Amino acid sequence: MNGNNETNEKNTVPQNFLLITALDYRTPRKANLHFIADELVKRGTTRFFSLRYSMLSRYKADPRACIDASANRKEVFNGAECFLWKTLIHPFNTRKKPLRPLENLFFGWYKNNPSAVLVEWMEQADVIFFESGSAPIFFDLACQVNPGASKTYIASDDLDTINVAEYVRKCFDRAAPNMTAICLPSRVLSSAMPETANKHFVPHGIDHSIAGDADPSPYAAGRHAVSVGSMLFDPSFFQIASRQFPDITFHVIGSGHVRQGYGKNVRVYDEMKYRDTLRYIKHADFGIAPYKAEAVPAYLADTSMKLMQYDFFGLPAVCPMPAVGSYASRFGYHPGNAASIESAIRAALAAPHVPSRRHLSWAQVVDRLIGPQRFGDTRL
The missing domain is CATH 3.40.50.2000 (Glycogen Phosphorylase B;)
Incomplete structure (x- = not known):
């Protein structure tokens, strides 16, 4: 289907969507995943699972601190089910090579002891979205509990730019070829990704x-x-x-x-x-x-x-x-x-006050995230 002459078809059967990210749908500050979730809610059951949050987060001015009282319990917000997984501490990039073995052990522990809610929501999902960051460490778990689900990576950022730990980078590199799709909001990001055939260009949208x-x-x-x-x-x-x-x-x-x-x-x-x-x-x-x-x-x-x-x-x-x-x-x-x-x-x-680019709606973005192969303008 040509990306400039689309019909904006939507699935007639409601689906079950799961987004795994270090953001939370309930926070006032909005990012691309918030707008994607707004659209997914219109199409079926939408779950927003927020990870890497703990007592340490208060020292990083984490924007989720404003909803700390809601941690570790399911809540419905604007039609989406939300869960902020709070642990005593969470793994992080120490940026110190001598501490790398300890860092890897910590990430391994975190990966091998997932929230029961994460497992439950993975089992029930038709489509699982992993946002750039730590989310891909749970790709193997998703394959284990729900091999039939579509599994899409949303590259909101380059992993080097956001300083992810080496453990996370290796998990992503192993998972990348087996993802249903890797969706990039900028063609520039392609060079920072593993050489796979499942990469697609899906820019951010606007309401x-x-x-x-x-x-x-x-x-x-x-x-x-x-x-x-x-x-x-x-x-x-x-x-x-x-x-x-x-x-x-x-x-x-x-x-x-x-x-x-x-x-x-x-x-x-x-x-x-x-x-x-x-x-x-x-x-x-x-x-x-x-x-x-x-x-x-x-x-x-x-x-x-x-x-x-x-x-x-x-x-x-x-x-x-x-x-x-x-x-x-x-x-x-x-x-x-x-x-x-x-x-x-x-x-x-x-300068004149005129737009210099075509702006997709968030509905058009979500169409591409769910089925990027159907659109000619997603090709890299």
């Missing part, structure tokens, strides 16, 4: 209905720029840009940082609900993705949710050079370099 939730403008007269989110946030951008452009009001939403030498024309907001940010995006003169360049992987050009949202609304974006990719609506700068920041902002202010 097209947000176009109706982005009015009226929250801004007064004048020029306005917006930054949304805390991922790899670099405060130095606003320290420089706010003084270069005193006539622009910079709106920094949910950065997780207090004011740090910003000009008076920078307004800092606490984290907002996703829908509440949309007015700020649609009606801005340009958007900003102020990533720390040294930490920006090349695939972020395709997977950055904030840059996708900016482009959906036709908003020109300013971002570090590695996040520009092939998108005409983005203008790159070198962090800390005032001249390049000024040049990028001036280019964004002069």
Whole structure:
């Protein structure tokens, strides 16, 4: 089936879906798996199993801490069954080679002592999704308890970028050829994956209905720029840009940082609900993705949710050079370099407000995750 001329067929028989991830469906901060789960709920029984959470998580500012009271019990949230598996401690990458044997033993113990809920949900699933991270260590268990289930890997991140333990990497490398599909949100990620024939390109989607939730403008007269989110946030951008452009009001939403030498024309907001940010995006003169360049992987050009949202609304974006990719609506700068920041902002202010890419709906994304072989545009 051609990806540009699809019928959006859905399975007529409801299915049972299981997502295994280190995220939790109930947290306020949204990632791609939350939107995927929103769509899966419409198609059948959907379970969201959250792993690698323990007493240690409080020291890592884990976003799931806000639902700690719900740990280790089944709850239904927005139509999905959720379970946050909390253990006393959980395995992690020590990043110290001498500790590797102990680290491997710990991961092995974790893998061999799965939650009873995980086993139950695996047994009942028609489709099991393993998100990048530690989830693939349970691939063998899924094959053992439910060999007939479809097993798909969702590569939200490159494993090296998120510093997974060597044990996890080896588990994934062994499992990869036997997965039903490996779905990559960026073609750039293909080179970081094992050489297998089951890799498919499935970009992130966007909820097209947000176009109706982005009015009226929250801004007064004048020029306005917006930054949304805390991922790899670099405060130095606003320290420089706010003084270069005193006539622009910079709106920094949910950065997780207090004011740090910003000009008076920078307004800092606490984290907002996703829908509440949309007015700020649609009606801005340009958007900003102020990533720390040294930490920006090349695939972020395709997977950055904030840059996708900016482009959906036709908003020109300013971002570090590695996040520009092939998108005409983005203008790159070198962090800390005032001249390049000024040049990028001036280019964004002069750019037309038109999208530079095709945006799949989340329904179209889920169609591809369930059956990527049916779509011509998933080929790598």
